[in-house]
Amino acid sequence: MRFLPVNSHTLMVELEDLQQTLSLFHALQRAPIKGIVELVPAARTLLTTFQPEVISRQHLIEQLAGCDLDQGSISATRHLKIPVHYEGEDLKHVAELLGISSHEVIQRHTQSTYHVAFSGFAPGFAYLSSDDSLLNVPRRSEPRTRIPPGAVALAGAFSGIYPKASPGGWQIIGHTSLNMWDLDRTPPALLQPGDQVHFVDAGPSPRTQVPVGENCPASPSKRETASGRRVASSGLEITATGLQALFQDQGRPGQASQGISRSGAMDRGALRQANRLVGNDADQAGIELVHGGFQCISRGEQVVAITGADVPLMLKTADGRQWPLLTHQPVALADGDTLTLGSPRAGIRAYLAIRGGFQEEAVVGSRSSDTLAGIGPAPLAVGDILAVSPHPLRRAVAAPEVPIQSLPTLHDVVMLDVELGPRTDWFNADAIHMLTQQEWQITAQSDRVGLRLKGEAPLTRRITHELPSEGTVRGAIQVPSNGQPVLFMADHPLTGGYPVIACVARHHLDLAGQLPVGARVRFNPITAFEAKSIDD
Secondary structure (H helix, E strand, O other): OEEEEEEOOEEEEEOOOHHHHHHHHHHHHHOOOOOEEEEEEOOOEEEEEEOOOOOOHHHHHHHHHOOOHHHOOOOOOOEEEEEEEOOOOOHHHHHHHHOOOHHHHHHHHHHOOEEEEEEOOOOOOEEEEOOOOOOOEOOOOOOEEEEOOOEEEEEEOEEEEOOOOEEEOOEEEEEOOOOOEOOOOOOOEOOOOOOEEEEEEOOOOOOOOOOOHHHOOOOOOOOEOOOOOEOOOOEEEEEEEOOEEEEEOOOOOOOHHHOOOOOOOOOHHHHHHHHHHHOOOOOOOEEEEEOOOEEEEEEOOEEEEEEEEEOOEEEEOOOOOEEEEOOOOEEEEOOOOEEEEOOOOEEEEEEEEEOOOEOOOOEOOEOOOEOOOOEOOOOOOOOOEEOEOOOOOOOOOOOOOOOOOOOOOOOOEEEEEEEEOOOHHHEOHHHHHHHHHOOEEEOOOOOOOEEEEEOOOOOOEOOOOOOOOEEOOOOEEEOOOOOOOEEEOOOOOOEEOOOEEEEEOHHHHHHHOOOOOOOEEEEEEEEOOOOEEOOO
């Protein structure tokens, strides 16, 4: 084993191969170590999130090093058969790559026994490995822009089934009608780590008919808005959404086995503060608003608070009177009052909380909209009337507060503390120097998934071969082949295939979530990179 630092709460364990990784993963499932809160297995690594207040990093390393990998295997708890129509676009190409016939490709695929090794890429996407598979093919040289749901595909020695339409570079050999991801199922992912899977040749696919005329899907209900929400009789009516308006809470931790990262508010502290001001529990969902331009009308009497970005607020009553308001304080709205948020003077994300909380349905235990995974409540739309839960009146509204942090503007150079690792040693000394000494500009291609950075001197790698996919965290600074880093944010993928040179320290993650496009950042290393082996 080799132990690589990630951040103050995360350690990456590097092993020899997939089998060792799964052996350690199963050993920890069988005999959990107190203080570990989540594990993300990948091709050769096990990303381990822990509670430093429960177990120190050094003690965790000692406990992991003592795990018996020979006893780590686990018997499959479920045996599943997946019917496949072997009519994939790449079936013939795969046969040519292997120097065999298409019939033999199908035969090898159906005769192999697969196990769900780990999940990643997208919710419900399982990486299936096999000790006896004779199929090992490279990814396509040019990824497709859209692979249909149910596509059965190969990449390297893995098989996988796409749970939803998405881009992808795997070789498609067939498709299945089984639903890999269903939020009405518990758990939503059909394939779970440890499951044993056999593929079955289902013959030619049945002819499908496109519904026409009276068989067409019904039109949306007149009682639903453009976002698909039912119209509420009271709450907040949305009259302008601005650039983006999403429900967010503190996220959905602990869902790695389903291929789901935490997501949640980009500035979690600001959302907690907004809830505190109106007397809510800290984990209530609020509305995350990007770059202002938001407007709503109160239907009934409500109490709200706006925190986060420094935005101008204006209140207009039903009879036409209006005056400015301050952020970071509770605001009582009468029926018919209109609240308008202008463009931010500093920061970019404001948070609106309402006393009692919004009556929005939770998805996989959270009301956060994950823009990468495509799960959670739909974005807010003009015409929505957001229902409010009756508040229990157990807490009073709070006194006005000040912003939690200094908010960045376009004119600032923002210093972010970073912890080096887990792949700092993949880069040469010049790259590590340039990471921390030059300024990096936030580009227009940035979003909730990640902030794309541009610097004058790209970061060059010492190790140039492909990195097997491994777990990632919020704050990871991943370096693609062009040398221009990407800073992973709230909706980052669960796994990634580019080396991570460093991670933004947890105490600066909320600040990173407020960085506007065009702002400049510098990275301040607060820890040195130190990998440890099992013999250290």
